[in-house]
Amino acid sequence: MSEPLLKVQNLRIELSLRDGIAPVIDDLSFELGAGESISFVGESGCGKSMTALGIMGLLPEKVGRIASGTITFDGEELTTVTQKRLRAIRGNEISMIFQEPMTSLNPVYTVGEQIAEVLRAHQGLSKAAAWNNAIELLDAVRIPNAKRRVSDYPFQMSGGQRQRVMIAIALACEPKILIADEPTTALDVTVQAEIFDLLNELKRQTGTAIIMITHDMGAVAEMAERMIVMYAGRNAEQGPVEQIIDHPRHPYTKGLISCVPHIMATLNDERHELTEIAGIVPPLREFGKDRCLFASRCNMVSQQCLDKRPPEAIFGDSQRSACWHAEAV
Amino acid sequence: MTDDTQNKPLLDVQNLTVRFAIKRGGLFGKAKYLYAVDDISFQIKRGETLAIVGESGSGKTTAALAVARLVNAYKGRVDLDDTDFLSLQDEDLRQARSKMQFIFQDPYSSLNPRIRAEKIVREPLDNLDTVPNEERQEIVDKLFEAVGLHPEQQRLFPHQFSGGQRQRIGIARALATQPDLIICDEPVSALDVAVQAQILNLLRKLQADFGLTFLFISHDLGVVQHMCDTIAVMYMGKIVEYGDRKSLFNNPLHPYTKALLSAVPSVDKKRRAETKRILIPGDPPDPLDLPKGCRFANRCPVAQDRCRSEQPNLNEVTQAHSVACHLVNETGIAPI
Numbered sequence: 007m008s009e010p011l012l013k014v015q016n017l018r019i020e021l022s023l024r025d026g027i028a029p030v031i032d033d034l035s036f037e038l039g040a041g042e043s044i045s046f047v048g049e050s051g052c053g054k055s056m057t058a059l060g061i062m063g064l065l066p067e068k069v070g071r072i073a074s075g076t077i078t079f080d081g082e083e084l085t086t087v088t089q090k091r092l093r094a095i096r097g098n099e100i101s102m103i104f105q106e107p108m109t110s111l112n113p114v115y116t117v118g119e120q121i122a123e124v125l126r127a128h129q130g131l132s133k134a135a136a137w138n139n140a141i142e143l144l145d146a147v148r149i150p151n152a153k154r155r156v157s158d159y160p161f162q163m164s165g166g167q168r169q170r171v172m173i174a175i176a177l178a179c180e181p182k183i184l185i186a187d188e189p190t191t192a193l194d195v196t197v198q199a200e201i202f203d204l205l206n207e208l209k210r211q212t213g214t215a216i217i218m219i220t221h222d223m224g225a226v227a228e229m230a231e232r233m234i235v236m237y238a239g240r241n242a243e244q245g246p247v248e249q250i251i252d253h254p255r256h257p258y259t260k261g262l263i264s265c266v267p268h269i270m271a272t273l274n275d276e277r278h279e280l281t282e283i284a285g286i287v288p289p290l291r292e293f294g295k296d297r298c299l300f301a302s303r304c305n306m307v308s309q310q311c312l313d314k315r316p317p318e319a320i321f322g323d324s325q326r327s328a329c330w331h332a333e334a335v
Numbered sequence: 336m337t338d339d340t341q342n343k344p345l346l347d348v349q350n351l352t353v354r355f356a357i358k359r360g361g362l363f364g365k366a367k368y369l370y371a372v373d374d375i376s377f378q379i380k381r382g383e384t385l386a387i388v389g390e391s392g393s394g395k396t397t398a399a400l401a402v403a404r405l406v407n408a409y410k411g412r413v414d415l416d417d418t419d420f421l422s423l424q425d426e427d428l429r430q431a432r433s434k435m436q437f438i439f440q441d442p443y444s445s446l447n448p449r450i451r452a453e454k455i456v457r458e459p460l461d462n463l464d465t466v467p468n469e470e471r472q473e474i475v476d477k478l479f480e481a482v483g484l485h486p487e488q489q490r491l492f493p494h495q496f497s498g499g500q501r502q503r504i505g506i507a508r509a510l511a512t513q514p515d516l517i518i519c520d521e522p523v524s525a526l527d528v529a530v531q532a533q534i535l536n537l538l539r540k541l542q543a544d545f546g547l548t549f550l551f552i553s554h555d556l557g558v559v560q561h562m563c564d565t566i567a568v569m570y571m572g573k574i575v576e577y578g579d580r581k582s583l584f585n586n587p588l589h590p591y592t593k594a595l596l597s598a599v600p601s602v603d604k605k606r607r608a609e610t611k612r613i614l615i616p617g618d619p620p621d622p623l624d625l626p627k628g629c630r631f632a633n634r635c636p637v638a639q640d641r642c643r644s645e646q647p648n649l650n651e652v653t654q655a656h657s658v659a660c661h662l663v664n665e666t667g668i669a670p671i
Contacts, residue, residue: 049527049528049529049530050527150617164618194390194391194554195390195554195556195595195598195599196390196594196595196598196615197390198598198600199597199598199600199612200614200616202600203612221527221528222528222600223602224557224599224600224601224602225600227600227601227602227607228600228601228607229600248604251602251604261529262528262529263602265528265529265531265532266528266531266532266557267535267557267558267560267561267562268557268601268602268603269556269557269560269584269596269599269601269603269606270603270605270606271603271605271606271609272585273560273580273581273584273585274581275581277561279536279539280532280535280536280561281532282529282532282533282536283529283532283533284533286497286499286527286529286530287527
């Protein structure tokens, strides 16, 4: 296999808090090939978004820093490049769409100006050329009557349309990687389905690799080829989506799949009690301890889990699970 | 219909309409009205759960608020256990409210941050003043136990709880007056997935233990499918489909319900292979300028001329399943 597009190795991101330093990302490794789609899954506070911000070089200044590990993008080491180079990559080769389409657009500029801005900054297009390009992009994300809508302000658009504008901005420079941080949580299901369709189609056309961050296993099943389950800053499980959904090898993954009431092909009278994952994600000061951080919520916990951080067990050729009891799950 | 008291619904809502005045056209402009809820009727039997589902702007929350008289209904009738709830005044209303309680969507903003948890749960009892003072603490203790909180947590303030625990406090508060009906407005949508399961299980357990009746508002069809006995699907202020859980989910008839169901991402490989996505392009119509015919016609993949000119009524297909669609009314089968 050739060198992957993005290779993250032993990444550790630390946040300085009032009561010391907490590793919000603790020894994370993964690879992303060109044109591939991968999903990060987990509850809030598990480090999904931090990973994305780390790759983008957007960690909160003075508070967060990459303590160790490497992020190699297209042969280039991102953890050591200059701010200037990072700015050239950001929005150009790696771009990101955010959760809230309501707040991530600037309300005082038209959507056309906001799309054109990216093109002028990164590709040096003239004002007129960038504007025309913006119209084409709006058309590509299927906003009807793009020529007229390009001079609309964000408030004149619905939530789904605003997210489409965000996608147009993110895709303006044909990035190699698109990071989508919960792109549809604020949207209705029918709009969500349209956005997923759009992302999948654009991925097919442009060959952009997609990193999607979500907490919805259904969305993962529809969108991604591989998934990474994060818990408390650590990689709990990683592997091909179908394989993991068929047979999760980490109690947390298993819990995440079965705690949500899914709509099945046919519905009958029986309604099982939902599997609960008792408790909540541990507070930041617990992160980084040398034990399994999921132990407090796990029903398979043993003394070993409390004494030592579990190593990764490998199943098949690519499913990895960080659990002492992975065989038994 | 039978007049059998056993089968009489606990909550009977008839022709409920809520409208909001919208000022338009300057100082002397004619007042325009936005009909957020337009002539809907539904019943809930004691001990059962009815869900209202729909996308944002469909009027589901407004309908729930109107039932609880938290917004004023323009027309219609709400009977709670034979009391005409909408006509009650002053003290009668205050007392009647104890029979109908509300659980809100956002556990962060629905609890007063300056009041301790025990006081929050106790407040409805203090306000109604029907239970002697010395018994109130005992009730609070029991409620804390019932919703799975520790007794020592009674002294804490809301910010010291996690989201799921706060929602438990909200549930305990709703239970304090021993209501018959609890209206749950998106009770889990602000919570993390793993915590959602805890709250949903708790709600079902409490329903079984206390014989509660739920009016459940949600946009999440997975949750609705798990929680409810009857479902009403709303679109633009109207109920477009109404049926019991099994017939609605296994045999959805209205094109909108079909589209909604087909849009839900699924982990079930079989379901993914079987469902064909039904696209409904475009946006819902302007609520101030509603079309003459069916409100879904402009997005409906099978709409015909008749759908654009004439509004469909909610008609029974089987005893437990009604739908408002011309195409279904003619044939009794789903048009797509």
